[in-house]
Amino acid sequence: MAECKECYSAHSRITPLLEPRNCLENHTQYICGTCGRCICIDRDEKRGVQRWNFPFKTLETAKLYLRTADASMKKPCGIYEITDKNGRRSYKIFSDCEALTAYLAKNRDKRCETKAPLYQRETYEEMPDTQIRRLTQQEVEQYLLEQQKNNGY
Ligand SMILES: [Zn+2]
Ligand SMILES: [Zn+2]
Incomplete structure (x- = not known):
């Protein structure tokens, strides 16, 4: 399966990952105008x-959520690898290197070895059919059905 050109995932029903019903019913969603992923x-x-x-x-x-960062900032954001004092790794999205630097300055126990994004799109492209809103109850039920049917993929 090819990656969606709008939301960068090949799995059009993979999100929300946790408590999908709660997220879909109560949170504003970026609805991909191309594959319908919320x-x-x-x-x-x-x-x-x-x-x-x-x-x-x-x-x-992190890649599954990158599109919402790009759409919020209207630019291609980067995913950076952050290491804490115990050596535990996590992945965080920043709009640019300056935002990363500001975060590291406030979180002295965290490091970013590379100071460069592990992943970033080359350009940010606005798409014509994107919607950012709450789902209706009917849309929630439909989406959950599709998620079960496709086993998240
Ligand atoms: Zn949510
Ligand atoms: Zn998509």
Whole structure:
């Protein structure tokens, strides 16, 4: 299966990964206009962060959310590998190297060996059919059915 040119994943129903019903019912979604994949783009008003600002356990998972970062920042963002003081790795999306540097300055126990993104799209392309909104209850049920049927893929 080919990667979706809009949301960069070959698996059009793989997200949400955790508690899909809760996410689809309660969070604003980036709805891919090309493959229909829903990606959580909700903003936590208290902390002022979106889902894509959180650290991911794997590069692959971070890639599933990269489109929402690119769409929010209107530019190709990068996925960086962060190592904590115990040597544990995580993957975090930053809009650019300066955002990474600012994060490292505030989190002295974290490091980024390469200071360069492991993954980044070459360009950011706006797509005509993208929607960013809450789903209707009917859309939630339909999406969950499709997710079960395709086993997330
Ligand atoms: Zn969510
Ligand atoms: Zn897509």
